[in-house]
Amino acid sequence: MRTPILRPGEDLPDGIAYLPAEETTSLWGRLPCAADSPVLRLRSGDEAVLDTVSHEGILEDQGRDPRRFFAAHGVDVEQVLPDAVAIAAGHPDRDPGRDGPHVVTGPIHVDGALPGDLLRITVVDHALRVPYGVVSNRHGRGALPGEYPRGAGAVSVFAGVEEGADGALLGTMAPREGAERTIRFPLRPFLGIMGVAVAEVERPHSVPPGRHGGNIDINLLTAGSSLYLPVQVEGALAYVGDPHFAQGDGEVALTAMEASLRSRLRFEVIAREDAIERFGELAGPLAETSRYLVPTGMDEDLDVAVQECVRAAIALLGARWGLDPEHAYAYLSAATDFDISQVVDVVKGVHARIRIEDLAGVGR
The missing domain is CATH 3.10.28.20 (Acetamidase/Formamidase-like domains)
Structure with missing residues (x-):
């Protein structure tokens, strides 16, 4: 596994704001609220490049040590993201029994965004930061919570990345250790979490989605798509996280192919009057593709x-x-x-x- 990885601050485009995933620019297990201060300020129409870190490989039931966790799957230490290592070692106030699993980058203040407006987040591009990911089933969740996991602990299935004959990237998964046959499936990178801050002064749990967006897990939100979110607080205080390389509708095991992404996004404010003219009164998130x-x-x-x-x-x-x-x-x-x-x-x-x-x- 010596494919180059996208480390923080490397290979960035010129003239575009950049937000790394650090302890000071991220939340772990919670989403922004009205009481939070922005870590980046943009004007409507601006683009920004955001790094996201997957929670898979850094969680407590995986040892909270991504170097050790991924080494057990054959990943060289230099292929483990340093920001994942730093986040796993940081966030001393995190309570794994109370907080969610997701690492969220933000919040971002977008000038001119007011309650009643819509914030449009357009995905310009996603880039894979690592050549591997993880699919997990744990703690009695998933579509079959009474049946899986079959054992007492979490099940984390490692998935690799390879290039297909046509140049398209594929996910790979061995059905058992030492198996000669490999499952291959197309990659469609997207961000499972895209949202705006809630108007309350307490940070929401990162797992349940809602009117604010958050963990909506809509796999159509690939490059070229947009998400419209009803703004609840001045500046919107947008955020993203839960990066995926691939996911089937339903995400039945609990997670899909979770892995870190670098995303180039555009943030636009749509004034309330224009928003109502185009979409009516939105009660929740609305996605748009071509x-x-x-x-x-x-x-x-x-x-x-x-x-x-x-x-x-x-x-x-x-x-x-x-x-x-x-x-x-x-x-x-x-x-x-x-x-x-x-x-x-x-x-x-x-x-x-x-x-x-x-x-x-x-x-x-």
């Missing part, structure tokens, strides 16, 4: 999460294209996929893929 508008629904009950997503989709179709509720409901049933984002983060997530091309020429 093909889809992606409203979301979230609840501890998956049935309710589906219902909330359908309601959000009907409202979006009405606000954006002037569809009456009956025709919007019918169109969604005929042409829109409702996908399970994840079922493992206490609050379950559902997202709809509304094809933009279907509505071309339709107007209010």
